[in-house]
Amino acid sequence: MDQHLTIVDHPLVQHKLTLMREKGTSTAVFRQLLREISQLLAYEVTRKLPMTTKKIDTPLVEMDAPVLDGRKLALISILRAGNGLLDGMLELIPSARVGFVGLYRDEETLQPVQYYYKAPDHLNERLVIAVDPMLATGNSSAAAIDLLKQAGAKNIRFLCLLAAPEGVARMKEAHPDVPIVTAALDERLNEVGYILPGLGDAGDRMFGTK
Numbered sequence: 001m002d003q004h005l006t007i008v009d010h011p012l013v014q015h016k017l018t019l020m021r022e023k024g025t026s027t028a029v030f031r032q033l034l035r036e037i038s039q040l041l042a043y044e045v046t047r048k049l050p051m052t053t054k055k056i057d058t059p060l061v062e063m064d065a066p067v068l069d070g071r072k073l074a075l076i077s078i079l080r081a082g083n084g085l086l087d088g089m090l091e092l093i094p095s096a097r098v099g100f101v102g103l104y105r106d107e108e109t110l111q112p113v114q115y116y117y118k119a120p121d122h123l124n125e126r127l128v129i130a131v132d133p134m135l136a137t138g139n140s141s142a143a144a145i146d147l148l149k150q151a152g153a154k155n156i157r158f159l160c161l162l163a164a165p166e167g168v169a170r171m172k173e174a175h176p177d178v179p180i181v182t183a184a185l186d187e188r189l190n191e192v193g194y195i196l197p198g199l200g201d202a203g204d205r206m207f208g209t210k
């Protein structure tokens, strides 16, 4: 079992993902499915959060009840498609802090270039979950994680909907300490960097652009 990669093979996740892959699925339904899947994936990616206890009074007795420990976690959306995962996750983890990383690909060097960065403070004390639906080449994801590490983040997880083997390998090489949680590991990238069989351009499908 690869500790670096978790594939969430829950039937609800897999069923919803199939609906999302279908090219006839409308923007509204795609967005709704992404929101639903993001919550199921969030459940998995937060499975081992540190816990502590606090004393509470039930109507009957006092008890030491489990609560999350430490600072609020940080969700980092890799723009723009990462925002599609954010809303559902925030419904489940409403107190999470939120950051954004914007990167574009320089057409000459093919390397990711940062155009936006805003993240919560004390990243070094938080669990940081970076989210992007598509782990394709892995170049922008690896660059986003570089930025988060430069800002002090030490405990980072990466959450995506679909991963290509090329992207997983790139992330494993660049950031072996960052576990990846995904709904599926697809076959490969095509010659222009799209995941096959994939679902197309996640940003276009969720925002209705072309």
Ligand code: URA
Pocket: 081, 134, 136, 193, 194, 195, 196, 198, 199, 200, 201, 202, 203
């Ligand atoms: N980004 C997407 O939106 N889709 C892909 O298939 C690859 C990268």
